[in-house]
Amino acid sequence: MLRLLLRVDAIASFTLGIAVLIAAPWLADQLGTLVGAVWPLGVVLVGFGTAVWAVQTRPQLDRRAVWAVITLNGVWVAASLLAVLFGHPSLTDLGTELVIAQAALTAALADLEFIGLRRASSIAA
Numbered sequence: 824m825l826r827l828l829l830r831v832d833a834i835a836s837f838t839l840g841i842a843v844l845i846a847a848p849w850l851a852d853q854l855g856t857l858v859g860a861v862w863p864l865g866v867v868l869v870g871f872g873t874a875v876w877a878v879q880t881r882p883q884l885d886r887r888a889v890w891a892v893i894t895l896n897g898v899w900v901a902a903s904l905l906a907v908l909f910g911h912p913s914l915t916d917l918g919t920e921l922v923i924a925q926a927a928l929t930a931a932l933a934d935l936e937f938i939g940l941r942r943a944s945s946i947a948a
Contacts, residue, residue: 825939829879829892832932837872839925840865854918856911871895889940896933900926 843850843865851858878888903926907919914922 825884825889825936825943826879828932828936828939829875829884829889832892832896832936833872833875833879835872835932836868836875840868840870840872843868853915854921855913855915856918884943886940889936893933893936893940896929896936900930900933903929 843861847858847861847865851861854861875892878885878892881888903922907914907922911918
């Protein structure tokens with residue numbers, strides 16, 4: 824189960840990152856932010872997706888690497904919510920809703936990864 828969750832995380836992050844990079848000008852306009860703020864998010868998502876893919880392809884999952892994925896997902900959720908609450912007053916209603924929705928989905932995925940990690944008994948320390 825854990826390997827599948829990591830694979831979903833990797834594919835979703837990478838795909839969203841590519842979409843953000845391709846549609847950055849349009850997306851920035853729709854969300855009420857600057858293109859210069861959107862591009863780095865795309866780059867981070869592509870890099871994160873690539874790293875998570877590497878973690879899940881190992882013959883035996885590394886517990887520390889999985890913890891890093893879960894932790895970084897938590898940081899992403901916190902940063903997203905802080906951006907909505909304090910950091911970005913120009914977000915459109917759509918922008919606010921999308922940031923909150925992706926944070927909720929990321930939190931749910933991180934929670935499932937945590938549950939999967941706890942249940943996994945054959946993961947390298």
